[in-house]
Amino acid sequence: MEQGVFKKLLKEKGLKVTGQRLLVLEIMAARPGEHLTAEEIFDLAREKLPEIGLATIYRALQVLVELRVIDKLSFDDGSARYELGGELGSERHHHHHAICLGCRAVFSLEEDLLDPLEETLRDRLGFTVTDHEVKLYGYCRACEKTRGKKSAAEGPDEKLSDVEKTKKTAKAGTRRIKKRELEESD
Numbered sequence: 001m002e003q004g005v006f007k008k009l010l011k012e013k014g015l016k017v018t019g020q021r022l023l024v025l026e027i028m029a030a031r032p033g034e035h036l037t038a039e040e041i042f043d044l045a046r047e048k049l050p051e052i053g054l055a056t057i058y059r060a061l062q063v064l065v066e067l068r069v070i071d072k073l074s075f076d077d078g079s080a081r082y083e084l085g086g087e088l089g090s091e092r093h094h095h096h097h098a099i100c101l102g103c104r105a106v107f108s109l110e111e112d113l114l115d116p117l118e119e120t121l122r123d124r125l126g127f128t129v130t131d132h133e134v135k136l137y138g139y140c141r142a143c144e145k146t147r148g149k150k151s152a153a154e155g156p157d158e159k160l161s162d163v164e165k166t167k168k169t170a171k172a173g174t175r176r177i178k179k180r181e182l183e184e185s186d
Contacts (some may be wrong), residue, residue, distance in 0.1 A: 023049060028070060028084050033108050035073060035081035035097075075099050075106055075135070094098045096134040102143030109136075155159045 006025045010017045027044045029037065036044075042057045061082055062086065064070045071085035075097065096109040114132060121127040139147060 005012075009069060013069070015063065015067070017179040018060075019049070020045075020052060020056050021060045021064065021141065023052070024057065024064065025069070025084075026081065035106055036119070037079045037081055039079075040084065053185050071095075073097070075104075076105060098135070098136045098140075100137065100143055101137055102139050102146065103179075105140055107140070 003022055003026065006022050011020060015021065022044050024041060028040055038054070038057050038061055041061070042052070042054045045052050045057060061070070061072070061159075062087060065072045066080070069084075070082050073081045073083065075081060076099075096105040096112070098109060100104075100107075110138050114129075114134070118129045118132075
């Protein structure tokens with residue numbers, strides 16, 4: 001996106017057009033699909049504007065989130081992340097993420113399988129969904145392959161949950177006790 005679009009948007013929102021806000025938007029527009037932290041945005045901003053402070057980045061992000069120019073996301077990794085969305089991408093209403101529990105990679109999913117649910121809510125309850133967020137947790141292809149190799153190398157008992165292992169151990173212990181009882185009765 002070009003700077004003119006950003007300037008127009010900021011003015012429409014009643015915001016002062018500052019170099020710092022424009023820089024934050026430019027950085028995010030240059031990295032579509034990335035989910036940047038404030039610190040990552042700060043590092044990138046310092047390449048163009050060395051005197052910019054981290055607090056300035058946080059203030060710019062807060063204002064842009066409040067005005068729905070950008071979206072603030074949490075992937076449960078302890079960091080808030082940001083991406084263009086909201087007013088800059090009304091088509092991004094249907095935006096979901098798949099998060100790998102192994103390598104922590106985040107995959108953006110543009111398809112929306114919730115349209116039928118939203119239509120049902122509208123038809124039955126008169127409820128209009130204006131936005132939603134779906135986070136799916138699992139393992140990416142590479143991590144799933146690694147997990148499969150570890151499981152095969154560890155043997156069948158390593159694939160069992162702790163509860164299953166406890167049950168198996170208890171059964172084995174019960175068999176040993178019964179065998180001992182039989183031997184003692186002979």
